[in-house]
Amino acid sequence: MLIxxxxxxxxxxxxxxxxxxxxxxxxTVKKGHQVVAVVSAMSGETNKLVGYAxxxxxTPARAEVDMLLSSGERVTASLLAIxxxxxxxxxxxxxxxxxxxxxDSVHTKARIDSIDPQYMQAEINKGNIVVVAGFQGVDASGxxxxxxxxxxDLSAVALAGALEADLCEIYTDVTGIYTTDPRIEPxxxxxxxxxxxxxxxxxxxxxxxxxxxxxxxxxxxxxxLVTRSSFSDEEGTxxxxxxxxxxxxxxxxxxxxxNQARISLAGVIDRPGIASDIFGKxxxxxxxxxxxxxxxxxxxxxxxxxxxxxxxxxxxxxxxxSFKAVGEIKYTSYDESICKVSIVGVGMKSHTGVAAKAxxxxxxENxxxxxxSTSEIKVSMVILEKYAELAVRSLHSxxxxxx
Ligand code: ADP
Ligand code: ASP
Ligand code: MG
Numbered sequence: 001m002l003i004x005x006x007x008x009x010x011x012x013x014x015x016x017x018x019x020x021x022x023x024x025x026x027x028t029v030k031k032g033h034q035v036v037a038v039v040s041a042m043s044g045e046t047n048k049l050v051g052y053a054x055x056x057x058x059t060p061a062r063a064e065v066d067m068l069l070s071s072g073e074r075v076t077a078s079l080l081a082i083x084x085x086x087x088x089x090x091x092x093x094x095x096x097x098x099x100x101x102x103x104d105s106v107h108t109k110a111r112i113d114s115i116d117p118q119y120m121q122a123e124i125n126k127g128n129i130v131v132v133a134g135f136q137g138v139d140a141s142g143x144x145x146x147x148x149x150x151x152x153d154l155s156a157v158a159l160a161g162a163l164e165a166d167l168c169e170i171y172t173d174v175t176g177i178y179t180t181d182p183r184i185e186p187x188x189x190x191x192x193x194x195x196x197x198x199x200x201x202x203x204x205x206x207x208x209x210x211x212x213x214x215x216x217x218x219x220x221x222x223x224x225l226v227t228r229s230s231f232s233d234e235e236g237t238x239x240x241x242x243x244x245x246x247x248x249x250x251x252x253x254x255x256x257x258x259n260q261a262r263i264s265l266a267g268v269i270d271r272p273g274i275a276s277d278i279f280g281k282x283x284x285x286x287x288x289x290x291x292x293x294x295x296x297x298x299x300x301x302x303x304x305x306x307x308x309x310x311x312x313x314x315x316x317x318x319x320x321x322s323f324k325a326v327g328e329i330k331y332t333s334y335d336e337s338i339c340k341v342s343i344v345g346v347g348m349k350s351h352t353g354v355a356a357k358a359x360x361x362x363x364x365e366n367x368x369x370x371x372x373s374t375s376e377i378k379v380s381m382v383i384l385e386k387y388a389e390l391a392v393r394s395l396h397s398x399x400x401x402x403x
Contacts, residue, residue, distance in 0.1 A: 001033045001034070001165075001166040001167060002033070002034045002035075002036070002124070002163060002164075002165045002166055002167075003028060003033050003034070003035055003036075003165060003166060003167045003168075003169060004035075004036045004037075004038060004156050004157075004159055004160040004163070004165045004167070004168045004169070005024075005025060005028065005035055005036070005037050005038070005156075005169045005171060006037070006038040006039070006040075006134065006152055006153060006155070006156035006168070006169065006170045006171060007021050007037065007038070007039050007040065007076075007080075007171045007230055008040045008043075008152065008153075008170070008171065008172045008173065008230075009040045009041060009042060009043035009044070009045070009046075010043045010172065010173040010230075011040075011171050011172065011173065011230035011231075012039055012040060012041075012042055012043075012076045012080070013042050013043040013044075014042065015079070017230075018076065018079050018080055018083055019083055020230065020231075021037075021039075021080060021083075021171075021230060022080060022083040022084045022087060023087075024171075024230065025037055025080075025084060025089075025129060026084065026087055026089055029089060029129060034124055034129075035129050035130075036120065036124065036129075036130045036131075036132065036159060036163065036165070037080060037129065037130070037131045037132065038131075038132045038134045038152055038155050038156040038159060039073060039076040039077050039080055039131060039132070039133065039134055039152065040072075040073060040076065040134050040135065040152040041069075041072025041073050041075065041076060041135070042072070042075070042076055045072040045075070046069055046072050046135075046149070049068050049069050049071070049072060050065070050069070052068070053065055053068055062107030062108045063107045063143055063144075065107065065108055065146075066107045066108060066110075066136070066143075066144050066145050066146045067143075067144050069108075069135070069136075069146050070095075070096070070133070070135065070136040070144045070146055072135075073133035073134050073135050073136060073152065074093075074095060074133045076133070077093035077094070077095075077131045077132060077133040078093045078131075080093070080131045081093040081129075081131045084129055084131070089129055090126075090127060090128045090129065091128060091129040091130075091131060092123060092128055092129075092130065092131070093130075093131040093132070093133065094119065094120065094130060094131070094132050094133065095132075095133050095136065096132070096133060096134075096135075096136035096137040096138065096144070096155070097137070097138045097142075097144070098119055099115070099117070099119070099120055099130075099132045099133075099155075099159065100114075100115050100116035100117050100118065100119060100120065100162075101115050101136070101137030101138070101155065101158065101159075102114045102115070102116070102137060102138060102139070102140065103137040103138065103139055103145045103147070104139060104145075105139040105140070105141070105143070105145065106145075106286050107143075107145055107146070108145075108146055108148070109146075109147070109148040109286060110137060110139065110145035110146065110147055110148075111147075111213075112137060112147070112154070112158050112217075113140075115158055115159065115161075115162035116162075117159070117162045117163050120132070120159070120163065121163065124163070132155065132159060134151065134152025134153075134155040134156065135147055135151040135152045135155060136151075136155070137155075147213075148211070148213070149211075150208055150210075150211035150214075151211060151213075152211075153170055153210050153211040153214035154211050154213050154214040154217065156168055156170060156214070157214040157215075157217045157218045157221070157223050157225065158214075158217060160218075160221075160223045161217065161218075161221035161223055165223075166224065167224045167226065168218070168223050168224065168225050168226070169226045169227075169228060169236070170210065170225065170226065170227045170228070171228060171229065171230035172209060172227060172228075172229065172230065173229065173230070173231065174209065174227075174229060175190055175228060175229040175232060175234045175236060176190045176191065176227050176228060176229075176234075176235075176236040176237030177190070177191050177194050177199065177202075177207075177209060177210075177227055177237040177239070177253070178190050178191065178253070179191065179252070179253050179254065179396065179401040179402075180207075180253055180254040180255070180256070180392055180396050180401065181207065181209075181256065181392070184256065184389050184392050184393070185254075185392060185393050185396050185402075187396065187402035188396065188401070188402070189401060189402065190237065191237050191252065191253070192235075192237065192238065193237065193238045193239075193240055193244065193245050194237060194238075194239055194240075194245075194252055194253075195239075195240065195241065195242040195245055195252075195346055196215060196218060196219035196239060196240070196241065196242075197219070197242065197346065197377060198252045198253070198344050198345065198346055198377060199215045199239045200212060200215040200216055200219065201255070201342070201344040201375075201377060201378045202252075202253050202255045202342075202344050203215050203255075205255035205257055205340065205342040205344065205378065205380060206255045206256050206257025206258070206259070206340065206342070207253070207255045207256075209227060210227065210239075215239065218239060222241075224238070224240070225238070225239040225240075226238050226239070227239070242346060248346055248347050249345055249347055250345050250347035250348065250351055250354060250399065251343050251344070251345035251347065251348070251354065251399040251401065252344055252345045252346070252347075253343075253344050253345070253401070254341065254342065254343055254344075254392050254395050254396050254399075254401070255341070255342045255344060256339060256340070256341055256342075256388055256389075256391075256392050257339060257340040257342075258339045258385060258388060259309055259310040259311065260290075260307045260308070260309060260310060260338060260339060260340045260382070261307065261308055261309075261310050261313045261334060261335060261336045261338065262305065262306070262307050262334070262335040262338050262370070262371070262382065263305070263306055263307070263308060263313075263316060263317075263320060263332070263333075263334055264303070264304075264305045264331075264332070264333045264334075264335070265278075265303065265304040265305070265320060265323075265329050265331070265332055266297065266301075266303045266329075266330060266331040266332075266333075267297060267299075267301045267303075267329060267330025267331050268297075268301055268302045268303065268304050268328065268329050268330075269301060269327070269328045269329070270297075270300050270301055270302050274328065275294070275304070277323075277328075278304070278319075278320065278323060279292075281319050281322075282308075282316060282319055285315055285316075285319065287308055287312045287315055287316050287319075288308065288309055288312060289306050289307070289308060290306065290307045290308075290340075290373070290380075291305075291306055291307045291340075291371050291373045291380065291382065292304065292305070292306040293305045293306070293371055301330065305371065307338075307340065307371070307382060310336065313334065313336070317332075317334060320332050337384060337385050337386075338370060338382050338383065338384060338385055339382070339383060339384075339385040339388045340380055340381070340382050340383075341380070341381050341383060341388065341391045341392060341395065342378050342379065342380040342381070343358055343378065343379050343395055343399065344377060344378045345377060345378075346377050348376065348377050348378070348379075349376050349377060354379065355372075355374055355379045357398055357399070358379050358381065358395060358398070359372075359381075360398075361391075361394050361395055361398045362381065362383070362391065362394075364394070365387070365390055365391065365394050367383050367384075367387045367390065367391055368383065368384070369381045369382070369383060370382040370383060370384075
């Protein structure tokens with residue numbers, strides 16, 4: 001089999017752990033498989049580099065940030081190739097460029113446009129283990145780009161798709177996908193399988209165990225995706241098509257996103273096209289909007305409330321303030337003390353009362369719900385961040401996920 005194995009930051013967190021990863025890959029190769037490894041930067045490294053850039057500027061050029069951040073993954077890729085070679089394997093490392101990953105030019109959150117796996121394929125055919133630096137590609141003009149935080153997951157899935165690999169294994173510091181973050185609720189249970197759609201919701205709603213775009217792509221390309229631990233041999237969680245899962249729980253998991261901020265606009269001029277103008281401008285700047293609520297104001301104006309990821313708040317602020325400057329919005333306010341708690345499950349499609357149960361749980365805990373949004377398979381609530389863990393644990397028990 002051709003297997004893409006991705007190792008996250010903790011799994012390559014120090015030199016001993018890189019050796020541990022090398023041993024794992026060598027063992028897979030010994031079983032007769034071909035391996036393409038994709039690696040993250042050593043844990044903490046990307047944050048450290050972000051801090052370095054922030055030392056010099058509040059608004060460093062994004063292209064420079066990408067040049068800087070992409071270095072973290074190169075360090076681990078080359079070290080891993082050296083360790084593998086030293087053990088007698090033929091291995092070599094590749095940057096995103098050499099791996100043929102071409103992206104758009106949206107620096108720090110680029111999207112993959114195409115992959116030309118010819119160099120990788122040639123090395124695989126020669127019997128080499130290819131180690132690819134995750135999280136990065138180049139744009140059409142050849143400048144280095146990065147794929148957004150957690151982006152090595154996306155590199156792995158995209159390469160698995162391009163190489164038509166039999167399996168894509170994401171090695172991390174937990175043994176699989178749990179009913180909620182096991183660091184918040186120790187009673188969380190590991191799932192044997194989860195559908196692409198549920199995983200996509202969980203990942204988009206804050207469960208950082210997989211980057212959301214990697215799940216989206218895995219679904220699109222039908223990649224066999226498994227999440228498991230690099231520190232044990234325990235079976236992981238298979239992310240697969242809904243029809244491959246016999247038992248469909250009502251609720252599969254609870255996600256928490258602490259990195260959300262709320263933007264409230266009041267006295268928004270009420271004219272056709274205003275929402276399109278504001279959200280169009282935000283979209284043009286690749287800002288991810290969620291949970292939009294529009295309500296009628298006292299006079300002829302309207303109010304608009306929505307959430308954005310915390311690290312996109314400054315960009316979003318600049319845009320909404322420009323509407324305020326020309327008198328189309330009267331008041332703006334920003335709230336960083338909120339979080340978003342969500343329950344996810346395909347079973348919701350065919351059952352009623354799931355959302356009501358969540359609201360009742362919040363009421364019992366005396367937690368005020370600020371905003372609500374629902375889709376076919378999820379219910380999200382914005383609450384004060386200080387209640388985040390209490391809300392997650394209470395919901396986990398409401399839906400008997402610890403049973
Ligand atoms: P890596 O560095 O390997 O990419 P991440 O830190 O990005 O790892 O993701 C793994 C972390 O995701 C776990 O340590 C865990 O705290 C967190 N997590 C959040 N939600 C879940 C969940 N539902 N199941 C498992 N882990 C989760
Ligand atoms: N090193 C990058 C990050 O910390 C990418 C990744 O680990 O997936 O976000
Ligand atoms: Mg990750």
